[in-house]
Amino acid sequence: MGTGMTDDAEPRLRIGEVAEQAGVSTRTLRYYQELGLLNPARSSPGGGRRYSARDVARLDRILELRDVMGFDLDRIKAILHGEDRLAELRQEVLAGVSRERRKDVIVEAVTINNGMRTQVGERLEVLHSFLTELETKAAYYHQTARDLNIKFPGGALPARAAAAAGLTT
Amino acid sequence: MGTGMTDDAEPRLRIGEVAEQAGVSTRTLRYYQELGLLNPARSSPGGGRRYSARDVARLDRILELRDVMGFDLDRIKAILHGEDRLAELRQEVLAGVSRERRKDVIVEAVTINNGMRTQVGERLEVLHSFLTELETKAAYYHQTARDLNIKFPGGALPARAAAAAGLTT
DNA sequence: TTGCTCCTCACGTCACGTGAGGTGGC
């Protein structure tokens, strides 16, 4: 308040720019709006959506929860709702809010956080043992290739191999 | 051949047993058959599907690629096709197969393996930084709770928290 | 005969993809 800082940067980003930066389609952004997951800060007079930096951060968070945690959009909505409440709380604390309400919000945040941490831990374990499995197989393949006197077209080629496996659309 | 070992165990498992053990629906198994991903070894006279231990292992592999790697079913089909060819090769090597064919199959297997290893590595990195983020937040929440003199209903409670976050359906 | 599990359609759902046909600002 009166610090000379404008809290909200003007929303200037168009849907196409946001989509490309995040690596999703514009259809995805319209769909998230339809679900109430991500509402662009405001629209241009002509009807075009305009996204703020805060919106972009929220989108990044959504995609992180979707891709890293594998949550469906309903669960993501619930988690973001919790985080929104926590952000509100931070504002309200300055004005003074009831101890009960503070407790509820913090307990909910800690509960979600604990749940996600255990899930990430489990996923890390699974991925780690999967990697070990892959490395064992790799050693076996290379030994077999040696036995058959086969050479590969370029060393370990991890980048080209990733492309060949099809991650790069 | 003639070692006294029966290579294929008799397929005795019904679709419901396989589904429950793997944690998927029977619909999923029928769908995978429709796609040619997993064909039960044989059917009972009445029309019921019967799965062998080999089929179950293949299903586990499919689900691993689906859940751990996040691949779609088309890509999984291609990877399993490659692994099938590699298994064939192991048989054919005894009978003698052309060096060209061996090379093709091994190179393909190594290519897929390299691609998956780099992808798993990337996923591990992302998950690890996500975990760090979560732990930072957890520390902050607990500090805030301490400041507000709030106590939680049972220590760290990681199991109950995971349930509350909704992983346990 | 009674349960139990199985079967095949076939429509529904979630998270978008993909045009069709049209409008708005540089």
Added chain:
DNA sequence: TTGCTCCTCACGTCACGTGAGGTGGC
């Protein structure tokens, strides 16, 4: 005026979920 990006329907797709209605072996 010409591109460019944007808009709203609206049907299509992938990976199943979910009954409807019926059959088969202990």
